[in-house]
Amino acid sequence: MTTDEIKEAIMAMRTAFKKGDDARDAxxxxxxxxxxxxxxxxxxxxxxxxxxxxxxPKNVSGKIPVIINIHGGGWCYGTKETYQFYGLNLAKGGFAFVNPNYTLAPDNVFPGELDEVNTYIHWVADYADEYNLDKNNVFLTGDSAGGQMAEQYITILTNPKYRELFGYDLTDLHFRAAALNSAAFFIGDLGMISGAVEGYFTPEVRAQKQDMLQTEKYITKDFLPCYLTTANEDFIHDQTIKFDGFLTALGVEHICKSFGDADHPEPHVFLMNQKDTLAKQANDEEMAFFRAHMI
Structure with missing residues (x-):
């Protein structure tokens, strides 16, 4: 695609996604x-x-366990406002929820968004005491493109060789588990990169930084315990199922759930819909998984 075609695809995606998200959250x-x-x-x-x-949360005494979110949106859509209701629900469950923006493609290209994720994770480490956040119980969430970045960041945390490719420094936060929802795993398979997504994974990126995209090559048994979700009408459903098998082969602790059926279909990143019964179940299970990994 040409640069103009990619920009047109991004604008069309933003328009369609925002219309759906606004209706969802009304x-x-x-x-x-x-x-x-x-x-x-x-x-x-x-x-x-x-x-x-x-x-x-107002109903918690002592240090507050903290969830850091990486929002999705195909690397070119989404804001913290898009994720506010998901985050507020998790805060009601007793977690502090960190809900950031990051600069979107095409104004940002790989790995620029992950660089900003790293910056806000360092912000959490620097300001945790000011907001009574528990550095010893930190959790990571990400959906779709955000799930891909969460997968990458976990790999950066747990494999020094992969971390060297990005040049990031570790913080003193102790990450205990993660939830990856409808995540775009196996992005190194270049067949997944097309349309608006090319605004972030440009031809130059794909030519020069292929090793950084091959995240799964660097995942080890030390990868964080994960709660994985997908849905019966998730257009990248099979990526989660494949990742489930991948983690099983490595011996990484995880749960993998696919929600929805013919009578009650569920779409990509359905967990964000706070009016949906199955989304509520998945969110409750996500929080239970985190609580089980607190120390």
């Missing part, structure tokens, strides 16, 4: 009484994109 309470909401904290130099919201 009428939901953005300020539930159980949660203290702190908006637009700066984690980096960009005044538009390097912002995060922090949701703190």
């Amino acid at each position: 009428g939901l309470d953005a300020n539930p009484p159980e949660v203290l909401r702190i908006n637009d904290l700066a984690y980096g130099p960009d005044p538009k994109w390097n912002l995060l919201d922090l949701y703190l």
Whole structure:
């Protein structure tokens, strides 16, 4: 695709996705009484994109276990506002929820979005004490493109050889588990990269940074325990099922669930829909998985 065609595809994706997300979230309470909401904290130099919201439960005493989110959207769509209701629900469950923006493609190309993820994870480490966050019980969530970046970041955390490719430094946060929802695994298979996605994984990136895209090559048995979800109408359903088998072969602790059936179909990243009964079940299971891995 030409540069103009990629930009057109990105704009079409943003329009369609936003229309669906706005309809999904219509009428939901953005300020539930159980949660203290702190908006637009700066984690980096960009005044538009390097912002995060922090949701703190009011019913927790002592240090608060923390979930750091990496939002999805095909690397070229999505904001923290798109994920606010998912995050507020997890905060109601007793977790602090870190809900950041990052700069989207085509203004950002691989690995620029992951670089910003790394920056906001360091922000959490630096400011955890100020917000009473428990550095010893940290969890990572990501969906779709965000799930792919979460997979990469976990691999960076757990394999020094992969970390060297990115040049990141570790923090003093102790990550205990992750939830990867409708994640875009196996992105190194270049057949997955087409259309709007080429705005992030440009031809130059694919030619020069292929080893960085081959995440699965670097995953070891030390990968974090994971709660994996997909759905019967998830267009990348098979990527999660394949990753399930991949982790099983490595001996990595994980749970893999596919939700929905012919009578109650569920789409890609259905967990974000806080009006959906099966999404509520999946979110509750996700939190239970995290609680089981707290120390």
